[in-house]
Amino acid sequence: MESLALEGPGTAAGVEISGMSDPVSFYLALGEDGSTFGPGPMEGNGHVAGPPWTDLENFISSSPVLHADHISAPLLIIQSSEDTAPMPDQAGEMFAALRMLHNGLSMFCTKEAITAHPVLPG
Numbered sequence: 001m002e003s004l005a006l007e008g009p010g011t012a013a014g015v016e017i018s019g020m021s022d023p024v025s026f027y028l029a030l031g032e033d034g035s036t037f038g039p040g041p042m043e044g045n046g047h048v049a050g051p052p053w054t055d056l057e058n059f060i061s062s063s064p065v066l067h068a069d070h071i072s073a074p075l076l077i078i079q080s081s082e083d084t085a086p087m088p089d090q091a092g093e094m095f096a097a098l099r100m101l102h103n104g105l106s107m108f109c110t111k112e113a114i115t116a117h118p119v120l121p122g
Helices: 002-007 023-028 056-061 064-070 089-101
Strands: 014-017 075-079 107-109 114-116
Touching (some): 075 089, 089 107
Parallel strands (some): 014 075
Antiparallel strands (some): 107 114
16 A cells, blocks of 8 residues: 555556555554554564654654555555454555545454455546
8 A cells, every 4th residue: 555655546456465654543443452552563674763742743754654645546445344453443444545635435343354346436
């Protein structure tokens, strides 16, 4: 998702499997045991240097959902409802953003996976 959102047009189509669409909600998400994903997977991976309140600019610039308006290629999003990192809500957030931007999108959900297949105007 990140490359489609941040690089813009020129891509014919994309597939995202268990991808992060919103780094802020990913950073703050609570696991079933009450823990957060927080600094571990986010900091030091080239995306952010600290928590959102100290590195907001990088959280914004690396957020696919905040750049959803740059996605014009068809995108298939596959997200398991059993995933813990990222949480399934990440797929739902991107789907909601794309649906607000484009008519005619659909989402199919099962216990095994959440799949959103937007058919964007070409």
